[in-house]
Each structure stands twice: as C-alpha cells, then as structure tokens.
Amino acid sequence: MALSTKAAALALALLGALPAQGAAAAQSAPGTWAAAVHVKETQVVTIGWNYNGNPVGKYDWVGLYNYDPDKCGVNSYVSGAWQWASYGTSYTFTRELTDSLVGAYWTGYVSYDYASGQYRLMSSQMNILA
Numbered sequence: 001m002a003l004s005t006k007a008a009a010l011a012l013a014l015l016g017a018l019p020a021q022g023a024a025a026a027q028s029a030p031g032t033w034a035a036a037v038h039v040k041e042t043q044v045v046t047i048g049w050n051y052n053g054n055p056v057g058k059y060d061w062v063g064l065y066n067y068d069p070d071k072c073g074v075n076s077y078v079s080g081a082w083q084w085a086s087y088g089t090s091y092t093f094t095r096e097l098t099d100s101l102v103g104a105y106w107t108g109y110v111s112y113d114y115a116s117g118q119y120r121l122m123s124s125q126m127n128i129l130a
Contacts, residue, residue: 029123030054030085032062032107036100036129043100045129047081047107048090059112059119060085064101068126069108074119078105085109101129 063077083091108124
C-alpha cells in the first residue's frame with residue numbers, strides 16, 4: 001500500500017472512533033468535524049459531515065477554516081480544504097509538515113440560497129488539529 005493510501009486509511013480508522021456530531025433529530029442543521037494525524041513527513045487531514053435528515057443541495061459544500069466562518073465569511077476557507085457535500089460524507093487531503101494545520105480550526109457546512117443568490121453558512125464546528 002502506498003504511503004498516502006496508508007495515511008488515508010489510518011485517518012479514517014481514527015475518525016471512526018470519534019463520537020458522531022449532530023446526532024439530533026431529523027431536520028436539524030447539518031453537522032461537521034475535522035481531525036488530523038501525522039504520518040512520517042505528512043499531515044493527513046480529514047473533514048467530514050452529516051446531513052441530519054436534510055436533503056443535500058447541488059451546490060452544498062464543506063470547508064475547513066482558520067477562523068469561525070460565521071465571522072470571516074464562507075469563502076475564506078483554507079486553500080484546497082473543501083469538498084462538495086454530495087460527494088460523500090468525508091474528504092481526506094494531505095499537507096507537508098512545514099505547512100501543517102495545527103490548533104483551532106473550524107469546519108463549515110455551506111449551502112446555496114437560491115432566493116438570495118448567495119451561499120449561506122448552515123452550521124460550523126470548532127476543531128483542534130494536531
């Protein structure tokens with residue numbers, strides 16, 4: 001198995017041990033989370049989400065943010081750290097250790113509001129990455 005495949009498998013295995021976020025009743029806001037592990041000279045980061053019974057919009061996406069997206073805006077996500085929500089329930093990417101994401105980061109679930117023609121933050125969650 002290649003290093004990146006092993007790293008992704010390890011990250012997903014570790015994430016399976018995390019408690020489910022947003023386990024509230026159907027139709028509550030979508031939930032998000034993030035976790036990171038270091039494998040040799042690489043940091044493996046996974047962002048994840050659940051829909052909590054909500055339909056997934058064609059243009060819904062999840063991103064990782066340096067700051068609370070409610071304050072910095074939905075387009076201020078970490079470069080390369082986002083994924084269309086309809087592509088599954090998690091997204092794993094790697095970064096060199098020199099460019100590691102360490103400390104408090106936020107995940108945000110963003111949905112397109114057709115009435116206003118703008119993206120809206122549906123939910124966010126602070127996460128500690130190491």
